Amino acid sequence: MQRRDFFKKLGTVAAVSAVMPAMSFAGGAKPVSPNKMDYNTAVNTITGGKTPKPSKKVKLKVPEIAENGAVVPVTVTVDSPMTESNYVKAIHILTGKNSNARTIDVYLTPANGKAMFSTRIKLGGTQKVTALVELSNGEFLTASQSVKVTIGGCG
């Protein structure tokens, strides 16, 4: 881009740092997600009615206390050889109390090499986070942990 164009562009470069109102349940009627779905319905939808089993093979890493509910790191690791005959098909990350219990559905393949997924999610308040894992043999495994969300601080 020419220098001239850059400076012309100055006025229109996207203001990506626009004020982001925090997701909160405070004050007035509780807003509803356009994709509203509670935790149990989400689990049933994903497993097709099968009951998932808590398993130590699924390692869920979330903070016990989240400094900020808008940015909570989540990492799910599953002990799996990730071969064509035995791999993790999907990792679903669910929340206990968000209006839409689903945060992300990740479909892996053996080409991933290892079964792991990490991201950052929004939590509307203290609640349980669950990793729901689907294996290539049709089994569903889970791991859960509660996250305490503190909202506060100055500035």
Next chain:
Amino acid sequence: MKTGIKIALSVAMLASLSYGGEQFAMSDADRAMYAEMSENNPADIMVADGEELLGYMGGDEGLAKYLGVSEDDLPAYIAGFPRYIKKFDMVVGIDQVIQAMMADGGHKPLKLKSGNMFAMVAYVKSIANGEKINIDVTANKQMKEAYALGLKTYMTKRGGRGLSCNSCHAPAVVGRILRTQPLPDLGANGAKAAATWPAYRMTKSSLRTLQRRFQGCMKNALLKVIPLGSKQMVALEVYLTNKAKGAEISIPGLKR
């Protein structure tokens, strides 16, 4: 409001601060997790942006030339900001240097408060990543004055609650909980804040500079906000940066 009442108020407020219960303590595992998060700091994208923007003005080479240093010496030079620059006859921060460079190049300078400016400041400071902060507050008369003004500003009680920066950030109050968060010690020598700002602020989902952070804090403490780039604000930055002298610069930071 009479000064006497102001000070009484602040004492009362501080007395009501409790020491953090375990309920708000973040475990080491939690802290490690947040530290891992900075591996993928959204601000990395903004720093790359800042690099692109500086590129239109000659990049690192152009900046070094403008400052009158060699490109090799640039990282260590950046690690000494805010500095007294003869050309402007003022103690200035990186943002003001960028503005001057833009103006001298015949362009309308970006506002100090703009996202693009923060991105450029972050990129320029990141040139000094790995360097130790080497600000010299005794370098000359102007730096000495700036340091003295910064200290004074930090200690002056003002505003509706009669608070100074020191009211909440002094060693004696460190660790106490205010608005669910433990107060960081900015008064101690070696308080490294300046080495990790500009930083991505999770609560604002954006990249912010240290001075901008001061403004947010002032607002909450009911202190009249000091303008970015003003003599007092630069002085405050000098004072705080000196506290971090010797700390390794790591930009962009990641903060609540």
Next chain:
Amino acid sequence: MQKRKSLIKIKPKRYKNGEIVKVSFMVMHPMHTGMAKDKKTKKIIPAKYINSVKFIYNGKEITSMKVWESLSVNPVFTTYMKINGKGKLTVKYTDNTGEAHEKTKKIKPKG
């Protein structure tokens, strides 16, 4: 269409064939849930969020994701991938308002 700023990171930076590396995709996006009010206008900000992400390595889709509105602003997506030859990794993503973008990174194994 407005371009979005994004970044693909591979760790470690130097890798060999057969190695399993960490790959992260970061993108600037407001991820509006459709539930929050604009502080100034007091009106609900309409939902606008990334709803799908695909990782395509040398033409083969190795990972796909269905994304919901409760991912954090400026989201990051990190997983692993097995290095299997020179070429490129393309990340394709869409949002619920119809935006569609892609970002590519060269894959250059050493040895």
